[in-house]
Amino acid sequence: MQAKPQLKGLPSYKPGKPIEEVKKEFGLTKVVKLASNENPFGASPKVAEAIRKAASHTAVYPDGYAAVLREKVAGKFGVAENQLVFGNGSDEVIQFLCRAFLSPDTNTVTADPTFSQYKLNATIEGAEVREVPSKDGVHDLEAMLEAIDENTRIIWVCNPNNPSGTYVSEEAFLRFIERVPKHVLVVSDEAYLEYVTAEDYPKTLPLLKKYDNLMILRTFSKAYGLAALRVGFGIANPRLISILDPVRPPFNNTTFAHLGAIAALEDDAFIEECVEKNNSGMKQFEAFCKKNDLYFYPSQTNFVLIDFKRSGNEVFDYLLERGFIIRSGEALGFPTCARITIGSEEQNDELFGILEKFLAAKPVQQG
Ligand SMILES: Cc1ncc(COP(=O)(O)O)c(C=O)c1O
Missing domain, CATH: 3.90.1150.10 (Aspartate Aminotransferase, domain 1)
Known part of the structure; x- marks a missing residue:
């Protein structure tokens, strides 16, 4: 073996x-768990109600296209339905990205320290991981840009960053993405977006029109309180989504995850x-x-x-x-x-x- x-x-x-x-x-x-940044207040009561109602529907596969959830998320964030890919948590979307773009002859650029799954998945694909030291917990975007070469395929911006909680400002992000070469995919991982209060936090959704090489990651695991259901998603241009979709297992989110996420979106x-x-x-x-x-x-x-x-x-x-x-x-x-x-x-x-x-x-x- x-x-x-x-x-x-x-x-x-x-x-x-x-x-x-x-x-x-x-x-x-x-015992109180304050270790994984879950929502200490649980989830909207509508979530449990939706799951309870469907509790006996276990014999049929989920909708692999996540049509209803897709429509809801697209409407909520003002994007087209073909701009979305759903994962079993955003962890799984990170995995799709690495499977689709990284191989032993490529490299990927991350901040250091940052969310561990970028490096782990890139390493499994055999890619070189270029970890760029952060300054006071904040991504050093200039140094990250310098780490890019012709073999770079993905650059990760964890914003706000886990584990530091710090963020990259809109001005810094715009200056950065403008200079990232087009052959490099920029991933803006926004797992904690709902909690952000800084007014100069980047508004990345409108940037999707200008940058074909941008993917935004979001999750239902944090503020929405659905960590146990495992639902995350990526937002990007349809061409990029169509590259990732064949990598996605056909029924990667359960029916209950779909229903829970739909209900959660209904409770602002x-x-x-x-x-x-x-x-x-x-x-x-x-x-x-x-x-x-x-x-x-x-x-x-x-x-x-x-x-x-x-x-x-x-x-x-x-x-x-x-x-x-x-x-x-x-x-x-x-x-x-x-x-x-x-x-x-x-x-x-x-x-x-x-x-x-x-x-x-x-x-x-x-x-
Ligand atoms: C920055 C960041 N991205 C992604 C994830 C993955 O979240 P999930 O797979 O639950 O959507 C986490 C979870 O801690 C995180 O902190």
Whole structure:
């Protein structure tokens, strides 16, 4: 048996610990997961209702074209139906892009640190991954442009960026895309778009008319609260979509995912309420960091990357034993940080209470 050589030593994705496992391990009755930037307020009640109604419809394959969801999404975002490709999460669209465009004789350019799936999927395709160090957590677009050559096929702009939460401004993005050669596909991954408050965040949808080499990624996993259903999508010009479509497995989204996403799109009030609560939660995080003299990366998302000036694993372990699952920055390219999803007001308060005890019990050694 001989697998692709690039698979040798490739680690599998390490998800945050499951809640049930943590409860058992530490004898806890309550565990809060603030590790994967899910919506702490769940999803619109319309979602469960739609799924419940269809619960017995399991014998027939889903609509592989996602016709109803497609029509809804196209209408919502003002694009044509043939400008959309749906994935089992936007993770799967990233996979389609890498399968379609990358091979051993090509390369791809990413920021570093950024969302891990760009590199992972590119590596599986055997492509060279050119990781360009970010500046203060923000993509260095100038340096990323310089990393492009004739063999570059995809350049990834994670905006806002996971794990830093920082963003690329509209002006910077426009200056950038204008200079990206036409043989390179620009992917703007906007998984956290709904949470963005910055007025100078790029409006990428109108750019699709001008740039054939642009693909926008969106997901239902974050603000819409459908992470368990796995629905994400790409928006691009129809030619690009027609390149990706044969790569897509025929029934890659379940019927329940379609129905859930359709219902979620019908409840703007729910999203508005969650975004408002996230804004208040962000203020709680900022106040906590200021009070405790901790640097945090300015975030346009539903998570905050905080520098605890010691291994993120220490913070992770301390919180885990006390019923909070977060992400250590060690595995995310920010070893002295922890990435924490903004929870509900009560969850945040409880978390900060524990963190203050941690900071008092384990002061950073100076010098
Ligand atoms: C920047 C970014 N892109 C894409 C994804 C993938 O999301 P999903 O596959 O759930 O749509 C995530 C999930 O954490 C993310 O942070």
